[in-house]
Amino acid sequence: MKILCIASVENRENIDKQILKQTVQPDRVIFYIDEAPAHGIDDRRKRIAENHKKLQAIVDAYKPDLVWQVEGDCVLPEDTLAWLLTHYNILKGDDFGYISGIQVGRHGLYHLGAWKNFTDTSFESIDYRLKGIQEVDATGFYCLLAQTDVWMSGVCKWNGEPYGPDVNWGLSINKKKYVDMSLQIGHRVKGGIIEVGHMSTCNVVFNKINDKWGYKQL
Numbered sequence: 442m443k444i445l446c447i448a449s450v451e452n453r454e455n456i457d458k459q460i461l462k463q464t465v466q467p468d469r470v471i472f473y474i475d476e477a478p479a480h481g482i483d484d485r486r487k488r489i490a491e492n493h494k495k496l497q498a499i500v501d502a503y504k505p506d507l508v509w510q511v512e513g514d515c516v517l518p519e520d521t522l523a524w525l526l527t528h529y530n531i532l533k534g535d536d537f538g539y540i541s542g543i544q545v546g547r548h549g550l551y552h553l554g555a556w557k558n559f560t561d562t563s564f565e566s567i568d569y570r571l572k573g574i575q576e577v578d579a580t581g582f583y584c585l586l587a588q589t590d591v592w593m594s595g596v597c598k599w600n601g602e603p604y605g606p607d608v609n610w611g612l613s614i615n616k617k618k619y620v621d622m623s624l625q626i627g628h629r630v631k632g633g634i635i636e637v638g639h640m641s642t643c644n645v646v647f648n649k650i651n652d653k654w655g656y657k658q659l
Contacts, residue, residue: 444522445505445589446470448582449492450513451478455629459515465523467509471499482548486599489582490606493597500589508592512583515544516627516634524624525586528574538616539587541580542624543567543637550658551641554581555620556608564604565646565659569637571622579604579611579618584626591616603647603654 446467450456453472460470473495479488500508507529509522518524521542528540545551552566555577567577596613599606611618625637644659 442507443468443503443505444507444509444526445500445503446509446511446522447472447496447499448511448513449473449475449489449496451475452513456511456513456515459511459517462519463517463522464520465526467522468505469503471503472513473499483601486605490597490599493606493610497593500593505589507586508589509586510582510584510592512581514629515583516629517584518624518626521584521624521626522586524621525584528619528621529586532574532617532619533588536617537588538591538614538618539585539611540574540619540621541585542583542626543569543620543622544581544583544626544628545635545637545639545642546581547628547630547635550643550645550656551635551639552643552645553637554583556580556604556611559612562649563647566644567620568644569642573623574619574621577611577618577620579608580620581605582607582610583628584624 444467450472479485543553546554555567556579559578595610597606597610628635647656
């Protein structure tokens with residue numbers, strides 16, 4: 442079984458170190474380097490969607506059995522890929538989409554980048570207090586494992602939604618998606634590392650009222 446680790450990164454130094462320390466190694470690691478990264482949340486979201494097309498070309502050329510997608514600012518436990526593979530072997534089947542760890546975002550609210558209960562006017566972060574394997578509607582790209590055909594089928598786009606193109610990609614996959622609440626991925630920022638277990642971690646619900654999106658911390 443061939444496992445390809447991919448990412449779109451601005452600098453590969455951190456993520457190279459994270460991959461090299463894994464107890465189970467992917468068969469190949471290929472990163473797309475964005476040498477002119479976008480700035481500002483809207484432009485960055487547009488760039489994520491653009492760069493995903495480049496990652497699709499890489500996956501299509503290599504044709505692995507499984508795709509392990511990560512992000513350049515992740516801090517991965519040493520057994521991350523080992524656990525993702527263990528869960529994959531239990532959960533795999535016709536209705537399986539992907540399995541991911543959990544990570545806190547960096548845009549003001551420290552909620553988990555894993556989402557549930559989408560409607561046209563609301564969605565919410567998964568409860569950070571849950572345990573074990575949980576089903577979700579979508580996650581970020583920070584650490585997920587999927588079969589190649591499922592990964593390629595996702596549509597990564599952004600049209601001004603209050604969430605990113607990675608969430609749109611997850612929502613477009615009409616299969617079951619899971620997170621392991623114990624597989625906690627650190628998020629490296631300029632000031633240090635945001636950890637899931639930090640006291641600022643919270644739950645949040647987004648609601649659309651009078652055509653305007655707002656949020657409430659729970």
